[in-house]
Amino acid sequence: MxxxxxxxxxxxxxxxxxxxxxxxxxxxxxxxxxxxxxxxxxxxxxxxxxxxxxxxxxxxxxxxxxxxxxxxxxxxxxxxxxxxxxxxxxxxxxxxxxxAGKNELVSIVINRDKTEYGEYFTFAGANKNEKIRIKVAQEDYSRYAIGDRLSVIYLKFSKEALKINPIFTK
Missing domain, CATH: 1.10.287 (Helix Hairpins)
Known part of the structure; x- marks a missing residue:
């Protein structure tokens, strides 16, 4: 896959x-x-x-x-x-x-984690061994799992998702 x-x-x-x-x-x-x-x-x-x-x-x-x-x-x-x-x-x-504006990333979720500050997805980056960790809303965190292919629009420096759309969900 x-x-x-x-x-x-x-x-x-x-x-x-x-x-x-x-x-x-x-x-x-x-x-x-x-x-x-x-x-x-x-x-x-x-x-x-x-x-x-x-x-x-x-x-x-x-x-x-x-x-x-x-x-x-x-x-x-x-x-x-x-x-x-x-x-x-x-x-x-x-x-x-x-x-700088916002970035749009089409990638796969490789990790999910929760902290006391929020819920985060880690996406595979554009380069080999690159990872991008982005804070997501609670409803998005519960909706998507590891391995889901998503399109995420996020703020580059704040690392906060503005919009998440599924591309392929298991």
């Missing part, structure tokens, strides 16, 4: 305005959600710490309360910095994808 199989890779296909708008809206929604989630998590941690040291509150002076509040702001700042680094990385990849 693999001997007569031909892998095709078309690169730098321009993105449509709809695809650009969809990616930008997802990036902006992540920015908005990040601040809310970090605020809630920081308040939750501060309440938990307050509960643990509730017996010591009567011996607190004004500077202890200031230090406690500053620790909360420092915790929020650390989380915000980590989230911002992830956001900068995703934004940089998105800018490269916007310029």
């Amino acid at each position: 693999i001997e007569d199989f031909k892998t095709k890779l078309l690169e730098n296909i321009p993105l449509t305005n709809e695809e650009i708008g969809d990616m930008e809206s997802r990036l902006n929604s992540f920015k908005a959600k990040m601040k809310i989630i970090l605020s809630f998590a920081t308040v939750l941690v501060m309440v938990f710490v307050s509960f643990l040291i509730k017996d010591n509150f009567k011996t607190f002076r004004y500077y202890d309360y200031i230090l406690f509040a500053m620790a909360g702001f420092a915790l929020f700042g650390l989380g915000y910095l980590m989230g911002q680094l992830v956001l900068w990385y995703d934004t940089a990849n998105w800018k490269k994808d916007k310029v």
Whole structure:
């Protein structure tokens, strides 16, 4: 089956305005959600710490309360910095994808794996021993198996599938 199989890779296909708008809206929604989630998590941690040291509150002076509040702001700042680094990385990849466009790959699925971040297919690349690992939607992950021949349109730098079509399914 693999001997007569031909892998095709078309690169730098321009993105449509709809695809650009969809990616930008997802990036902006992540920015908005990040601040809310970090605020809630920081308040939750501060309440938990307050509960643990509730017996010591009567011996607190004004500077202890200031230090406690500053620790909360420092915790929020650390989380915000980590989230911002992830956001900068995703934004940089998105800018490269916007310029380079998308790729279309006609290939065979050689591996499937799940992580805590998503589901991935590994496709046979255009060159010998080349593998391309792409993040796919959950419904596509459950629909296709190893050995299926698929046409996948994906973003080159983000390694995220935009559209998957079967060419030959066992």
